[in-house]
Amino acid sequence: MSYTVLIPARLASTRLPDKPLADLAGLPMVVRVARQAALSQAQRVVVAADDARIVQSCLEHQVEAVLTRADHPSGSDRLAEACDLLGLPDDAVVVNVQGDEPLIQPGLIDAVAALLAQHPHASMSTAAHPIDHLDEFNNPNVVKVVLDAAGLALTFSRAPIPHSRDQAGQAWWQNASGPAAGLQPLRHIGIYGYRVGFLRAFPKLPQAPLEVLESLEQMRAVWHGHRIAVHISTEAPGPGVDTPEDLARVRALLAKTTA
Secondary structure, rough: OEEEEEEEOOOOOOOOOOOOHHHEEEEHHHHHHHHHHOOOOOOOEEEEOOOOOHHHHHHHHHOOEOOOOOOOOOHHHHHHHHHHHHHHHHHOOEHHHHHHHOOOHHHHHHHHHHHHHHOOOOOEEEEEEEEEOHHHHHOOOOOEEEEOOEEEEEEEOOOOOOOOOOOOOOOOHOOOOHHHHHOOOEEEEEEEEEEEEHHHHHHHOOOOHHHHHOOOOHHHHHHHOOOEEEOOOOOOOOOOOOOOHHHHHHHHHHHHHHH
């Protein structure tokens, strides 16, 4: 299917200043993300930046970029403006790849895009992978998602869900039986596919109470009755970059792969 990758890039970062321009094996991080996304089947990869320095850096490395407003309250607002700047029609599909995911798998991007063709009534798509360890299951920084029989999201939460009444605090999935046999908690992966018409409307929807409580923007879509299709990946994505420690970790990984 035909789709566009949009990469939102915001220069300000409290934990890692000028994060999109951080050097990763000789390339600015946002450029490395764009080149990784270009290995997917996307017809177009565009960086949606909030600062002219990011746009200039992209252009110097032959990466398409547009300059958006600097005062957007969220990434989805920035993406909606980018869709208007690019003149994308409402029935087009875009995949939001975060600008701090330089190790994103191209196949995962394709899978998220394909879900919207497979689920014509879904407004969004995203991805998840099975949780193996109890500490990850209990970690509020790990967002979980629970699906219905069709692979559509029922809810997202930072809480350990689904919860086992009889095995609270345990890795219940390791010995689940009966109808729960084979069930496993899922960690949400922060990549999203959108139909452009919905993406334009999404920032105008009122914030949802659960969105504010859990600090999970995707709950706004669920709250207002929109469906989100979820691709289950067999493996966890590569580490993202939020802190200087993350940056050092990814630099070390890239050094190994390019050695």
